[in-house]
Amino acid sequence: MTTVLISGLGLIGSSIARIIKNGDTTVEIIGSDPDDDSAQFLLDHQIIDQRADFAQAATQADLIILAGPVSVILRQIDELAQLKLKEQVLVTDVGSTKQSIMTEAKRLTHKGVAFLGGHPMAGSHLTGSRNGSIDLFNGSKYFLVTSSQTKQQLRDFEQLLDSANVDWTEITAETHDKLVSELSHLPHVVAATLVNSVADGLAHDPVGLKAAAGGFKSMTRIAASDPKMWTAIMMSNSQAIAQELATFQTALSHFEEAIQDQDEAAIYAAFAKAEQIRKSLDD
Amino acid sequence: MTTVLISGLGLIGSSIARIIKNGDTTVEIIGSDPDDDSAQFLLDHQIIDQRADFAQAATQADLIILAGPVSVILRQIDELAQLKLKEQVLVTDVGSTKQSIMTEAKRLTHKGVAFLGGHPMAGSHLTGSRNGSIDLFNGSKYFLVTSSQTKQQLRDFEQLLDSANVDWTEITAETHDKLVSELSHLPHVVAATLVNSVADGLAHDPVGLKAAAGGFKSMTRIAASDPKMWTAIMMSNSQAIAQELATFQTALSHFEEAIQDQDEAAIYAAFAKAEQIRKSLDD
Numbered sequence: 001m002t003t004v005l006i007s008g009l010g011l012i013g014s015s016i017a018r019i020i021k022n023g024d025t026t027v028e029i030i031g032s033d034p035d036d037d038s039a040q041f042l043l044d045h046q047i048i049d050q051r052a053d054f055a056q057a058a059t060q061a062d063l064i065i066l067a068g069p070v071s072v073i074l075r076q077i078d079e080l081a082q083l084k085l086k087e088q089v090l091v092t093d094v095g096s097t098k099q100s101i102m103t104e105a106k107r108l109t110h111k112g113v114a115f116l117g118g119h120p121m122a123g124s125h126l127t128g129s130r131n132g133s134i135d136l137f138n139g140s141k142y143f144l145v146t147s148s149q150t151k152q153q154l155r156d157f158e159q160l161l162d163s164a165n166v167d168w169t170e171i172t173a174e175t176h177d178k179l180v181s182e183l184s185h186l187p188h189v190v191a192a193t194l195v196n197s198v199a200d201g202l203a204h205d206p207v208g209l210k211a212a213a214g215g216f217k218s219m220t221r222i223a224a225s226d227p228k229m230w231t232a233i234m235m236s237n238s239q240a241i242a243q244e245l246a247t248f249q250t251a252l253s254h255f256e257e258a259i260q261d262q263d264e265a266a267i268y269a270a271f272a273k274a275e276q277i278r279k280s281l282d283d
Numbered sequence: 284m285t286t287v288l289i290s291g292l293g294l295i296g297s298s299i300a301r302i303i304k305n306g307d308t309t310v311e312i313i314g315s316d317p318d319d320d321s322a323q324f325l326l327d328h329q330i331i332d333q334r335a336d337f338a339q340a341a342t343q344a345d346l347i348i349l350a351g352p353v354s355v356i357l358r359q360i361d362e363l364a365q366l367k368l369k370e371q372v373l374v375t376d377v378g379s380t381k382q383s384i385m386t387e388a389k390r391l392t393h394k395g396v397a398f399l400g401g402h403p404m405a406g407s408h409l410t411g412s413r414n415g416s417i418d419l420f421n422g423s424k425y426f427l428v429t430s431s432q433t434k435q436q437l438r439d440f441e442q443l444l445d446s447a448n449v450d451w452t453e454i455t456a457e458t459h460d461k462l463v464s465e466l467s468h469l470p471h472v473v474a475a476t477l478v479n480s481v482a483d484g485l486a487h488d489p490v491g492l493k494a495a496a497g498g499f500k501s502m503t504r505i506a507a508s509d510p511k512m513w514t515a516i517m518m519s520n521s522q523a524i525a526q527e528l529a530t531f532q533t534a535l536s537h538f539e540e541a542i543q544d545q546d547e548a549a550i551y552a553a554f555a556k557a558e559q560i561r562k563s564l565d566d
Contacts, residue, residue, distance in 0.1 A: 121496045141494050169490065179488060182481045183499050189538055191502055192557035194473060197534040198465045199560045201527065205462060207452065211424050212564060213404045215505040216466050219474055222498040224561040227554035234550050238542045244484065245539045249532060251480040255472055256528045259521045267517045271510035274475035277482045278506040281495060 002027045002160075005061035007054055007076060009033040009042055010226075012094050012120065013067030014132030016161070017047045022134050023163040030057040038129040047132075058083055063157070066093040069232040074104050081107040090153045092116040096180060097237040098145050098173035109148040116157065117145030117173065119180070120166060127226045134163065142166035145173045181240040186248060188230055189241065191223040285310045285443075288344035290337055290359060292316035292325055293509075295377050295403065296350030297415030299444070300330045305417050306446040313340040321412040330415075341366055346440070349376040352515040357387050364390040373436045375399040379463060380520040381428050381456035392431040399440065400428030400456065402463070403449060410509045417446065425449035428456050464523035469531060471513055472524065474506040 004020060006013045009031050017029050031048035033039050039051040058064055058080060066073045073095045080091060091108060095101050098117050105115040122140040142164070146154065158168055171179070198216075202208040234241060258266035287303060289296045292314050300312050314331035316322050322334040341347055341363055349356045356378045363374060374391055378384050381400050388398040405423040425447070429437065441451055454462075481499075485491040517524060541549035 121494055140496060141490070169494075171490070175488065175490075179485065179490060179494060182484050183492070183495050186481065187477060187499050187502050188554075189542070190473060190477060190535070192554050193534050193538050194470060194531065195557040195561050196553060197527075197531045198469065200534075201465050201530060202462065205458065207424070207454070207458075207462060209466070209560070209564060211404055211452075211462060212466050213423060216470050217564060217566065218504050219470050219502050220557075220561050220564075221501050221566075223557040225554075225558065227551055227558050230554045231547060231551040234542050235545060235547055238545055242539055242543045244480075245535065245542070247484060248477065248480045249535060249539070251476045251483075252473070252528065252532060252535075255476050256525055256532070259472070259517050259528070260525045262518055262521055264514060264518055268510055268514040270479060271471075271475050271508075271513045274478040274503075274506040275508065275510050277492070278478050278503050281492060281500060281503075283500065283504075 002062050003030065003060055004028070004063045004065065004160075005030045005032060005052075005054075005057045006048070006065045006067055007032040008066065008068030008072065009035070009038040009048070009129045010067070011127050011129075011131055011136070013065070014038070014042055014047065014129035015134065015136040016065060016067060016094070017042060018132055018134045019137075019161055019164045021047055023160065027160070030061065032057055041129050055079060055083060059085060062086060062089060063160070064089060064091045066091070066095070069229045070095045070097055070101065070236040071232040073101055074236070077101070077104045077108060080113070081111060085113055088153075090114045090116060090149055090157060092118045092157065094118055094120060095236075096184065096233045098143075098176045100236045102145055102147065102173045105147065114149040114153055115147050116149040116154065117143075117147060119143040119176065120164075121180075121184075127229075137164045137166045140166055141169045143169050143171050143176055145176060146170055177237055177240050181237055181244045185233060185237060185241045186244040188222055188225065189234075189245060190248070191220050192230075195220050195223040285345050286313065286343055287311070287346045287348065287443075288313045288315060288335075288337075288340045289331070289348045289350055290315040291349065291351030291355065292318070292321040292331070292412045293350070294410050294412075294415055294419070296348070297321070297325055297330065297412035298417065298419040299348060299350060299377070300325060301415055301417045302420075302444055302447045304330055306443065310443070313344065315340055324412050338362060338366060342368060345369060345372060346443070347372060347374045349374070349378070352512045353378045353380055353384065353519045354515040356384055357519070360384070360387045360391060363396070364394060368396055371436075373397045373399060373432055373440060375401045375440065377401055377403060378519075379467065379516045381426075381459045383519045385428055385430065385456045388430060397432040397436055398430045399432040399437065400426075400430060402426040402459065403447075404463075404467075410512075420447045420449045423449055424452045426452050426454045426459055428459060429453055460520055460523050464520055464527045468516060468520060468524045469527040471505055471508065472517075472528060473531070474503050475513075478503050478506040
């Protein structure tokens, strides 16, 4: 029988618990989370089998999934490095940045503990264990940064999450962080800033934000994401994000110039390029 | 019997045609659009009764709705000022900017032709007559900039679009343009720039844009909008948009600084503010 410890029972952690239980009911899932309500909800629905203290459960686990914010993942890697874990244990994480985590994980791999970096490219502006779902990652990429895990451990892990229907994609930590800083981190900063800037600009308008139509709402939906989680991501990938932000600001300045100069051709070219690229992605 | 001329049979114009027909089948709708396909589709589906040349149809109409891009609306106001229209005609438009249109409309009102500025705050990244719908404006604000129309003409117009279920809201052209530059024009520039900047940044990445998850897609959906329409909007509201862009850039620079300084408290404060504001809007 396999014992899995999932630390962090929010949207991602609780979805992984559901996926594992859905695939194999004999797997024993121990959940660890400081939030009583999240843990109790998952216990009540038999999505996890027991709740335990992180350090205590870690020593019993065959698989340890670190599913908290990046800052917590980094701290827990340190904590694990000081514990006596099972010999064949695999430690993996779901953190949104990989370079800082893979660096920290050397503390484990130097001790012979197998580590596999992971990041499912899905999520939602919804948060919490109640919003988890076996379909959360359906059809999405699940990035893997291989390290000291054995081939068998890799296969077993993928097998355990088989019903998630993800596209397993191996990637280097560096390529990953560049990719997500573009596709996820930069957009979150931009969406949050747009909401704040527009709200400030319309603070004295009697109609104001209430007039927002579908376009504004759709564009800013991710600004409702958990600020704690996103602060941790910014802290752990700050260099790459600051660089993407600078590039984005330059592009925005060019657009602003074109508008100020009433340069119709340049404005049209920018909109037409974006239209073509965005239409090439599915809805 | 009322004769309505709708010039511009795209998403908005064709939706208005559907709404009017849905409310009163005896209204005669004449459609005018350079695109044969759009016009034929609406004729085939009896959404419009006939297709005609703009100038010719304008002289027969009791209501003229200008539903083309802002640049076309401006040109058509000039054209109407040179025609002999029916004495009781009401001219209205659906353009996304109002100051430039209301200024141009003085050419009509000086001649005693009634003009009413309008702007339904809805839309879609979809375009064209096929995607129009009687529900397009459902629950949204329909801004009205009153001018030389009579009370009766205003009532009749609102009555004609009664089944659209909009929230009629009178506003000044200046307040309107500030509002939409914040809620609509700025977001469109930002979304288009984000798509272009990220696509350039990932041009040499083998995974690239294909890894985009729901957040990026939702945020950039409006970048698939019609570039011709959006170029016209930029040209007609350039001053307000350039100003909002500058304010937005300043806010973005502050965020960038906080990330570079690893200023956790400032980063958290920005995300938390945005979360709270965005959650106060409905989905």
